[in-house]
Amino acid sequence: APYPRTAGVPLGSAIQRTDSARGTQGLARRSADREEYWDNEEVKPTVVQGGGSLRTWSFTTDKIQCVQVNLHTEGRPLNAKVDVWTGPDSTPQQMAVYLEDGNLRPFNAVVFVPRSLGGQKHAVAVRNTGAMEFPLKAAVEVGSIFPSAFSMEEVAYRLFSVGGAKTIQGGAVRTIPFSPSVTSIQLMLTTDGRPLNARVEMLQGPDNVKQVMEVYTEDGSSRPFFAIIETPGYGNVVRIVNTGPMEFPIDCRIEPYTVEDNGFDDYFLD
Numbered sequence: 001a002p003y004p005r006t007a008g009v010p011l012g013s014a015i016q017r018t019d020s021a022r023g024t025q026g027l028a029r030r031s032a033d034r035e036e037y038w039d040n041e042e043v044k045p046t047v048v049q050g051g052g053s054l055r056t057w058s059f060t061t062d063k064i065q066c067v068q069v070n071l072h073t074e075g076r077p078l079n080a081k082v083d084v085w086t087g088p089d090s091t092p093q094q095m096a097v098y099l100e101d102g103n104l105r106p107f108n109a110v111v112f113v114p115r116s117l118g119g120q121k122h123a124v125a126v127r128n129t130g131a132m133e134f135p136l137k138a139a140v141e142v143g144s145i146f147p148s149a150f151s152m153e154e155v156a157y158r159l160f161s162v163g164g165a166k167t168i169q170g171g172a173v174r175t176i177p178f179s180p181s182v183t184s185i186q187l188m189l190t191t192d193g194r195p196l197n198a199r200v201e202m203l204q205g206p207d208n209v210k211q212v213m214e215v216y217t218e219d220g221s222s223r224p225f226f227a228i229i230e231t232p233g234y235g236n237v238v239r240i241v242n243t244g245p246m247e248f249p250i251d252c253r254i255e256p257y258t259v260e261d262n263g264f265d266d267y268f269l270d
Contacts, residue, residue, distance in 0.1 A: 045072070045139040048080075051132040056085075057140040058123040059113065066112045066156075067124065070139045073102025079130035080138075084111055084223075087120035093223050096129075096214040102136060105202070105211050109227040110156050156226040159188050165251035168198075168242045176254055177237045184230045185238065186257040189250050191220030197244035202229055203237045214243075220250060228257050 048055045057067075071080055078099040083091050097107050113122040126138045168174050178185070189198055195218055202211035217223040229238070242250050 045070075045137040048126055048128040048136050048138050049132065050128050050130045050134045050136075052127060052129065054125060054127045055138060056123050056125045059121055062115050062119065062121070064122075064142055065114055066110050066142075068139075068141050069107070069109050069111055069124065069126070070141070071097060071099075071102065071107035071126070072137045072139075073099070073134065075101055075103040076134045077130065078102035078107070078134070078136050079128070080107075080136060081125075081127045081129055082109075082111070083125045083127075084113060085123040085125060086113075090120075092218040094216045095225075096212075098212040100210045104232055105230045107211075107213075107227070108229075109213075109225070112223045112226075114222045156186075156188060156224075159186050159226070159253050159255060165190070165253050167249050168240060168252055169249045170242050170244045170246040173239065173241050174252065175237055175239045177235075178231070178256070180234045180236075181260045182231055182236070182256045182258075183260060184228055184257040186226070186228050186255050187238070188224055188226045188253040189215065189220065189240075190224040190253075191248065191250050193219055193221040194248045195244065196220030196223075196225065196250055197242070197248065198225070198250055199241040199243055200227075200229075201239040201241075202231065203239060204233060204235050 046055050059067075069082055071078060071082075078097065080097045082095040082097060084093040086092055093111065095109070099105050099107060111124060124140050126140075128134070128136050130136070166174065187200065189196060189200075196215065198215045200211075200213040200215065201209055204210050211229065213227065215225045217225060238254065240252055242248070244250070
């Protein structure tokens with residue numbers, strides 16, 4: 001199968017709605033949700049100091065096929081590298097993350113770790129590449145409850161099942177503007193089994209980059225990239241660049257994740 005399916009997960013859209021009004025109320029609502037997540041006793045975030053500090057999470061069983069990775073700051077910029085290690089010398093997935101404000105726009109992604117043929121164990125490594133003054137909080141969880149009633153694995157499978165993928169050829173750029181009523185989006189990048197190289201940018205205004213994710217996976221079919229991206233305020237645009245060669249196209253699926261119930265029907269403006 002092109003995606004590690006979870007049994008019993010129904011098909012359909014995973015769009016969530018909030019009943020808050022557009023503006024500061026919506027931001028306060030999401031900020032409260034994040035505080036509840038980080039204060040949850042079941043979630044044990046680890047502080048990763050700046051200056052190149054490294055923290056790893058190893059899996060003791062091969063039954064775990066995906067985990068949720070959350071990176072967060074107290075409002076300062078965030079620069080980090082997230083790698084998946086398989087065995088002693090293999091790094092099948094790498095992500096470089098930049099956030100202008102790690103509190104307003106935290107990093108939430110699902111990392112897929114399918115079973116290796118040799119039975120080698122997996123580990124997730126988070127390195128804080130920012131300055132010493134910019135620590136971050138990191139959490140790697142299985143079946144996390146944030147930010148919806150569904151686990152992010154289930155949300156990712158629902159998005160994959162909806163279909164409607166757009167192909168981005170090697171070297172091509174795709175931009176997707178959307179309505180201010182969209183407060184967060186869900187994004188999935190896949191391939192037909194070939195390597196995946198992409199850069200995902202969140203812009204707010206002309207060339208005002210708020211978030212950047214540079215992604216590499218050696219197999220975009222068994223290790224797709226899935227993230228939920230916060231989009232507070234007006235004028236948000238997602239820009240996706242296929243940084244691979246012409247022979248390596250990628251498929252992009254993007255949908256609203258949370259939207260404010262204020263009468264908007266056209267969430268995407270392209």
